[in-house]
Amino acid sequence: MAILDAYSELRGSLDGNVYLDEPMNRRTSYQIGGPVSLFVECASVHDLQVCLTVAAAEQMPWAVIGRGSNLLVHDQGWRGMVLTLTGQFKEIVLGEVDGATVPLVAGSGVILANLVQTAFKNGFSGFEFAVGIPGTLGGALVMNAGTSTEGIGAIVASLTVYRPEVGLLRVQGYELPWEYRCSGITPGDIIVEAELLAKPSNVAQIQGRMEALLGRRKATQPLNKPSAGSVFRNPPGDSAGAIIEGLGFKGYRVGGAEVSSKHANFIVNNGSATAADVLAIIREIRHRVKEEYGTELQTEVQFIGFEETKTTN
Numbered sequence: 552m553a554i555l556d557a558y559s560e561l562r563g564s565l566d567g568n569v570y571l572d573e574p575m576n577r578r579t580s581y582q583i584g585g586p587v588s589l590f591v592e593c594a595s596v597h598d599l600q601v602c603l604t605v606a607a608a609e610q611m612p613w614a615v616i617g618r619g620s621n622l623l624v625h626d627q628g629w630r631g632m633v634l635t636l637t638g639q640f641k642e643i644v645l646g647e648v649d650g651a652t653v654p655l656v657a658g659s660g661v662i663l664a665n666l667v668q669t670a671f672k673n674g675f676s677g678f679e680f681a682v683g684i685p686g687t688l689g690g691a692l693v694m695n696a697g698t699s700t701e702g703i704g705a706i707v708a709s710l711t712v713y714r715p716e717v718g719l720l721r722v723q724g725y726e727l728p729w730e731y732r733c734s735g736i737t738p739g740d741i742i743v744e745a746e747l748l749a750k751p752s753n754v755a756q757i758q759g760r761m762e763a764l765l766g767r768r769k770a771t772q773p774l775n776k777p778s779a780g781s782v783f784r785n786p787p788g789d790s791a792g793a794i795i796e797g798l799g800f801k802g803y804r805v806g807g808a809e810v811s812s813k814h815a816n817f818i819v820n821n822g823s824a825t826a827a828d829v830l831a832i833i834r835e836i837r838h839r840v841k842e843e844y845g846t847e848l849q850t851e852v853q854f855i856g857f858e859e860t861k862t863t864n
């Protein structure tokens with residue numbers, strides 16, 4: 552694989568930046584992960600086209616990420632191209648109020664917190680559930696991020712995706728299943744933009760709801776240590792955190808990684824954790840849960856560089 556050739560070609564033709572051997576501990580909320588061969592900040596649809604053409608020509612695997620807040624990257628990194636969206640993908644455009652709703656069109660590279668704040672400042676409700684969820688709009692859409700009762704899919708009117716070898720396509724929100732932590736978008740599609748529907752509302756009410764949700768987060772989540780949020784999906788009708796806590800895992804450590812004593816579904820980085828440490832805990836929890844309850848816990852966290860490399864949609 553001609554990584555240097557790909558690097559030279561990208562450097563000469565992109566609107567955004569390209570980095571060679573970029574350490575992923577700088578690019579993930581876990582602050583863990585070795586270097587990926589190429590890390591590209593795509594600033595335009597043209598950049599996406601160029602990157603995917605180069606990746607195909609060099610037979611290089613690629614993945615798109617947001618802020619890496621739901622990602623575990625291998626300690627040895629990954630021989631592939633990682634794309635992230637910036638530039639034109641960071642715009643938010645507010646539409647006109649149309650009856651009871653108002654459309655917000657936002658690029659996938661927008662930080663979710665900025666979207667939540669924009670909606671709040673303009674008196675639009677519908678985004679409160681997302682307060683305190685790290686990452687980008689793109690990552691939130693793919694993961695159908697949210698709380699135990701609400702997901703972002705519920706406010707999606709439409710998505711614009713870039714499909715390799717096809718180009719830009721519009722997908723209506725109702726065409727996707729929007730299941731628990733899963734949008735159901737076609738694997739390989741890159742979400743570039745979304746039209747989201749908010750409702751004009753009372754600013755004080757929006758603020759009250761956001762403060763209550765943030766308070767709950769602070770009380771229940773270990774926000775003072777690097778993590779990727781909940782590691783496992785809740786099994787149907789059950790709570791992964793409660794199951795893990797019930798098995799006595801709180802405080803369980805491998806190397807620099809630890810099952811949080813505040814929330815058993817969070818594995819935190821105590822400062823020196825490696826991806827191998829985190830994975831060892833994941834495997835031990837899955838093993839014990841299977842042994843005790845016969846349940847196969849599924850991970851919510853996504854992987855890059857492992858055998859189970861998974862950046863699923």
Ligand SMILES: Cc1cc2nc3c(=O)[nH]c(=O)nc-3n(C[C@H](O)[C@H](O)[C@H](O)COP(=O)(O)OP(=O)(O)OC[C@H]3O[C@@H](n4cnc5c(N)ncnc54)[C@H](O)[C@@H]3O)c2cc1C
Binds near residue numbers: 620691862
């Ligand atoms: C402290 C903490 C608390 C959290 N709390 C919550 C919570 O309450 N609810 C919740 O749902 N999540 C939570 N998370 C997890 C995480 O914040 C969400 O999953 C978030 O939506 C991920 O966004 P991201 O931009 O960082 O995506 P990444 O982690 O970078 O990527 C996640 C997945 O999305 C894919 N992806 C990203 N962008 C695109 C795109 N444009 N097109 C196609 N695929 C893309 C990636 O390939 C990957 O598979 C929490 C995480 C932390 C660290």
